[in-house]
Amino acid sequence: MKIFSNKNFVAWYFVFPVAFIHLFVIGIPSLASLALCLTDWRGLGEINYIGFENFIELFDDRYLKKAIINNVIWTIAFLTVPVGIALTCAYLLTGIKRGQMFFRLAFFFPYMLASVINCQIWKYLFHPIHGLGGFFERIGWDFLAVSPFTMKSTSLFAVAFVDGWHFWGFLVVIYLTGMYQVDNHLYEAADIEGATKFQKFRYITLPMIRPVFVFSIMIIIIWSVPVFDYVYILTGGGPAYSSEVIANYMYSQAFERFDVGYSSAIGTLMFFYVMIIVALFGLFRKAGWDI
Amino acid sequence: MIRTIISFASVIILSTSFSALAKTKVTWSMESNADRDPIMIEKLQNAYNNSQDNHELVIEFEDNETRLTSMRTAMIGGMGPDIVETPGPSYVKEYHAAGMLENLDSYAAEFGWKDKMIPWAYSSGVFEGSLYAIPKTHESMVMLYNKTLFEENNWKVPTTLEELEDVAGKIKAKGMNVFSYGSDGWQPTHEHLVGIYLNNYAGPQAVYEAIIGEREWTDPVFVEALELLKKHMVDEGYWSGSLENYYAIGWDDFHAQFANRGAAMMTIGTWTFQATQLGIGASDDEWGWAPLPSLSSQSPDPNFMIAIGTTMSVNANGKNKDGAIDVLNWIMSNKDKVLDIAKDFQFGEMVVPLTLSSSDIPTDIAPQVQDYLSEYARITGEGNYGYCTWTFWPADPGVHIWKDMEVVWAGDISVEDFLYDHQKMWDKARKNGDTLPVPLRN
Structure with a gap:
């Protein structure tokens, strides 16, 4: 019994409630999903073991391939546009003494809104009748006459834009926090040496905030895998699968086609993909990267 | 007196409670x-x-x-x-x-x-x-039209493909959309249109044969039906002006479009009657309905899809x-x-x-609805009925018909390839015993 009153064991008491809930909400369903991917279960009734049939079907599924490519495009888009804008804005904000809080709040505000609200705002803005397109059309311009969400060529980027718009303020805040940790003496020394603003950013700010920056890259890569809500609300993955992503496709298989076994197989793929990313970051850390 | 009131109230409360219990x-x-x-x-x-x-x-x-x-x-x-x-x-x-x-x-x-x-x-x-x-x-699918608008322009309510394409040209020349309809908020809206073209081009008999497995979905008559739908949807923009606008417009918008003369007609299910009566029915225009036009000689008579x-x-x-x-x-x-x-x-x-x-038909409903109920009973009673996809299609092909139709409209796959996939799904559903009950055809 002594072990339970051991000082080292106390931490487990605090972890236990969360671990217990996680076991039921995440652990058991995840294990069940791993088991279901080898079955033909349709969400009701009999569960039949079918071996690796679902995985064989996966590799032949042209829409899943499309969804994977879209996820990759999505990841690249998020690793470049919001990161670039957030880094620039955070750096510029560090130079603002008055009214900085206003900008921080303004940039962060979309992140505080529910995804449904963000989506509705942009859906209405791009609506061909009620939105900007309708407004411009009434004054004789064809600009935005067609919603970018409903065009095959633009739907994925339009959804990524809305999600990025909501997300980049979060990046600004974490970058800004990192930038405030940088020793001011470094900038003063650089000023004495006559460094430009860009040189200070390139040679002082960026290297000094590397742990925060790499962390943001890691979460972007991981969060890009299960991206779902913005796609589901704005386009449902359409038109013609042009904005389809893996998580939305998995949802569609489970709740539209009732192919729970197949859907679980997609989930299993996602799980392994995320595990590989996490393992890679772990290896980098072991190799001495300051992450 | 107070005692009597209390006793009376108690009896009521107790009896109500006991009856609820x-x-x-x-x-x-x-x-x-x-x-x-x-x-x-x-x-x-x-x-x-x-x-x-x-x-x-x-x-x-x-x-x-x-x-x-x-x-x-x-x-x-x-x-x-x-x-x-x-x-x-x-x-x-x-x-x-x-x-x-x-x-x-x-x-x-x-x-x-x-x-x-x-x-x-x-x-x-x-x-x-x-x-x-x-x-x-x-329920069933019908074609609604703005009766006042049609009378003002001496347009004929279409009953055949030729008449439909003729009046569509005239409607578009007036700067209006031919049909008011859209899928925003409900992607399965596509299956309404697919069902119309399958039944009214290929004909209910051909659809019935395909449902019971006596005809392949890859039959040329179905290919032609969906090619025609693609032409009307993508090339002609019959629904809300363009494919993109059709995707962007939802229930409230397409009813508003029909009510304010943004479109002259609407292809929709009979579940809309109440909304139609509250929309265009409340405007100065009168609305009418008609069976969906026959789109080929394979489907010459008016029919109502059953669902x-x-x-x-x-x-x-x-x-x-x-x-x-x-x-x-x-x-x-x-x-x-x-x-x-x-x-x-x-x-x-x-x-x-x-x-x-x-x-039995109530007289205090919209006259158009009274008329529809009589006609529906008469025409389906004569055996002229077609099949809605959401009632007679098994789950997997049922989703395929609306989910993947967008891929055809986008030009990513041909109608033939789409129907080839569709047939494969039906084969699988039949093999697994997933097909649904379908009434015997006379």
Whole structure:
């Protein structure tokens, strides 16, 4: 019994409630999903073991391939546009003494809104009748006459834009926090040496905030895998699968086609993909990267 | 005096409590709709509860998507509502296969349900020879048009493909959209249009043969039907002006577009009658309806596609199966009460497929709806009916027909390839025994 009153064991008491809930909400369903991917279960009734049939079907599924490519495009888009804008804005904000809080709040505000609200705002803005397109059309311009969400060529980027718009303020805040940790003496020394603003950013700010920056890259890569809500609300993955992503496709298989076994197989793929990313970051850390 | 009042009140309270206690609760999970819910409470729940002393019906309204998921989860766990409401036979099939629904054969025989219902609608609930579901509402697809606008321009309501394309040209020349319709908020809207073109181009007989497996979906007649739909949708922009606008426009917008002369016609299901009456019906324009035009010589006569909107079943694991049966029997036995509910929705909802005579049709509904009910009964009675996809297609091909149609419209795959995939899904469904009941054709 002594072990339970051991000082080292106390931490487990605090972890236990969360671990217990996680076991039921995440652990058991995840294990069940791993088991279901080898079955033909349709969400009701009999569960039949079918071996690796679902995985064989996966590799032949042209829409899943499309969804994977879209996820990759999505990841690249998020690793470049919001990161670039957030880094620039955070750096510029560090130079603002008055009214900085206003900008921080303004940039962060979309992140505080529910995804449904963000989506509705942009859906209405791009609506061909009620939105900007309708407004411009009434004054004789064809600009935005067609919603970018409903065009095959633009739907994925339009959804990524809305999600990025909501997300980049979060990046600004974490970058800004990192930038405030940088020793001011470094900038003063650089000023004495006559460094430009860009040189200070390139040679002082960026290297000094590397742990925060790499962390943001890691979460972007991981969060890009299960991206779902913005796609589901704005386009449902359409038109013609042009904005389809893996998580939305998995949802569609489970709740539209009732192919729970197949859907679980997609989930299993996602799980392994995320595990590989996490393992890679772990290896980098072991190799001495300051992450 | 005070003592008398207190005694009297106590008697009332006690008797009410005892009567409530004596009643057993029957639960019904129903799709929520802000306009419909109060009527369902008043004319279904309260009317039933007041009609007898044994059971107390409690309708639980919930957003349909959430409701279906939560009901499914509850039923997997051996619970769920006593009355199981589903969006159609493909859902009934799943629940039936999992052994979650009560066999209704003995009750149907005892209460004579079969004689009270339209035969095809009754058979839509028969799985492996036994009755498991009763339609709560049945429906069809129609073509609505702005009658005032048509009269002003001397346009003829189209009955053939040539007439449709002719009047479409004239409508577009006036700067209006041919049809008001869109899929925003409900992607399965596509299947309404696919169903129209399959039935009215290839013809109901060909569709029936494909459903029962005597004809392949890759048959040239179906290819031509979907090529024509693609032409009208993508090249001609019949629906809301363009494919992109069709994707961007939802229920409120397309009703507004039809009401304010943004479009001259609308292809839609009969569930819209109430919204149409409240929309264009409240404007200065008069609306009319017509059967969907014949699109080829293979489908020369007007036909109505038959469909089940929602179904009612009894949960095999329900706590009060007797109560659930009693509620269903009350619905089947009180034609006047059911018609009174349907009347409030302009026969767009709660249209239980009971056999009706012309004298049953209420006179205090929109004249267009009265006219539709008579014509629907006459034409389907003559055997001229087609098949809606959401009632006669198994789950997988049913989703394919609306989900992947966008890929055809986008030009990513050909109609032939689409129908090849479709046939493969039907083959698989047939092999797995997932096909749905279809009434025998005369």
